[in-house]
Structure formats: C-alpha cells, structure tokens
Amino acid sequence: MVNITSLDKSKNSRSGFLGASKEEERKKVRKVLGLIFGLTLLGIGLATLSREWANWWGWLAQPKTILSEKKEIRPLTATPTPKVWGIRPVVLEMIKPLKGKYGVYFEDLENKESFEINGKEVFTAASLIKLPVILALYRENEAGRINLDEVYRLQEKDKRSGAGSLQYKPAGFEISYRRLAELMGKQSDNTAFNVVAQRLGAENIQKLIDDLGMRGTVFATNKTTPEDVGIFFRKLFKEKIVYEKDKEEILSFLTETIFEDRIPAGVPAGVKVAHKVGTEVGVISDAGIVFDKKPFILVILSEDVNELEAKKILPEIAKKIYEMRQEGN
Helix, strand or coil, X not given: CCCHHHHHHHHHHHHHHXXXXXXXXXXXXXXXHHHHHHHHHHHHHHXXXXXXXXXXXXXXXXXXXXXXXXXXXXXXXXXXXXXXXXXXXXXXXXXXXXXXXXXXXXXXXXXXXXXXXXXXXXXXXXXXXXXXXXXHHHHHHHCCCCCXXXXXXXXXXXXXXXXCCHHHCCCCCEEEHHHHHHHXXXXXXXXXXXXXXXHHCHHHHHHHHXXXXXXXXXXXXXXXXXXXXXXXXXXXXXXXXXXXXXXXXXXXXXXXXXXXXXXXXXXXXXXXXXXXXXXXXXXEEEEEEEECCCCEEEEEEEECCCHHHXXXXXXXXXXXXXXXXXXXX
C-alpha cells in the first residue's frame, strides 16, 4: 500500500523545485533583457558621441572659416564714419587733373568733424600771413602795450606795392591802428601790413603763431599749412583768445572784402563768409568761416598752379561742399 503522506511530500518537493527553477529562469531573462537594454543605450550613446566628436574635430580643423565669419560681422563694432568724409573724395577728384599743388582743410564747427587733403603740406602763405598779424595787434591792445585808436603818421618808406589803397596816400597821412587792421582785412593792404608788422616785431608775431599751435607756419619765410590756417579760424571763433567784441570786429574786417570771387562766390548770396585771400604768382588761395546754419571752416591753398584754373576751381569747391552739406542735413 502506497504511503499517501510520502506521496504528498514527494509532490510538494517536486512542486517546490519546479517553482524555484522558474523563478531563476525569470531572473536570468530579466538580466539578459537588462544587459541588452544597457548595451543598446551604450551603443546609442557611443554613436551620438562619435558624431559630436566628428563635428568638434571638424570645427578644430577649420579655424580659417571661423575667422572669416568673424570678419563678416566686424561692422558691429566698427567706429561710424563721419558724414563729411564722403565729401573728401569728391573734392579730391575735382583737383586731381589740375596743374600744381592744392591743399584743403574742412571742419564743421559744431560737431568738429573734419577732413583734409595735403593738410600738413607746407604752402606759400601769401597774404594769409596777415591773419596772425591782425590777431597779434588786438592781443597787444588788450595787454595795454598798443592802443588801437592811437594815430600813426605814414612815412614814405612804409609804402608797399600790390594790394591796398594806403600806398597812394601821401607821407604824413594819419591813420589809427584799428583802421590799419581793417585795411589788412578788407583790402589785404600791404602797406598797412608793413606798418603793423614793424610795430609788433617778427619775434612777437612768431610767438603768437607758436602759441596758437600753428606748427607748420613760419612768419619769416611766409609759409603755412592748410591745417594751421584751420587752427587759426577755429581758435578765433571757438576759443576766447581775444575779447568777444574784438573777435567780432576782426571777423567783420574779414567779411564783405574787395575779394569775394573765391569761397564767397561758391555759396548762396546772403551767406556770410569771414575769409582772407592769398595771391602771388602761381598762388591763388582763400580761407575762412562760412556762417551757414551749421558754420564751417574751409581752407583752400594752392601753389605752382594755373591761376585761371585756380580762380575757377576755388568757388566750385566751395559750392560743392556747401551743396553736399545741405543734402546731408
């Protein structure tokens, strides 16, 4: 007779064994699946890393392309170009075909933008050298060493030919130093210039020139530069180098002169121009302040030029600059 208890135990034993085996199999399956999943993720990661590495290495291998791209965006940090610089090439083209040498200096007296052509080149000043002489006379008056209303008695030896009416006055003719300054401005009078220069002395005149910072200007040799003449007008107009009333008087002597065929001829009638011409053989020059809504300095010097060409081109340059500024506004 079969022992039922033993049979039950045997069944239970087999059942436990089979249950344990199935659990272990499930664990193995989970491990395998986990391993497969991990390897899959690893593969994906390696593939991605491989692509990123290839891109990074390609980036390192092409530095010139990156630099080229940077150059293309350079305008983001570039300094803006002043508007007046656009005028310079136009003026340069105007004077390029002409005989001799030309120098131009332009400055906007409000925003200080400027340009120059041969600005530091040395030119014959001609009668532009009278400008620092007029200023020195007023400075001496302010210092109490000269009285502008003092009367000078003209001598025959004072007379100089060329520009001005004073040479035609008789010896003994009485004239104030203020009137001498006016004749230098309005008529570019050579005799008035000679009288005042003798009174001031060449050394004192040169000292004033140096004090103004006109480094390329030498009174004794009658030489100057476009930039120096521009400095003179800027300091006279903007800086308090003389009393306000004296500044206004000097500017009035340089306005509505007997020589209005150069810079003034290039701007509309009614526009005030305080200026000084310079004329010698081969030298046709003019320089001053154009009192537009936005006043500006314009200096045009020349040397070894065809005088007919120069007399024609000076007002044309003034006209072109004036018109381009109007368009720019």
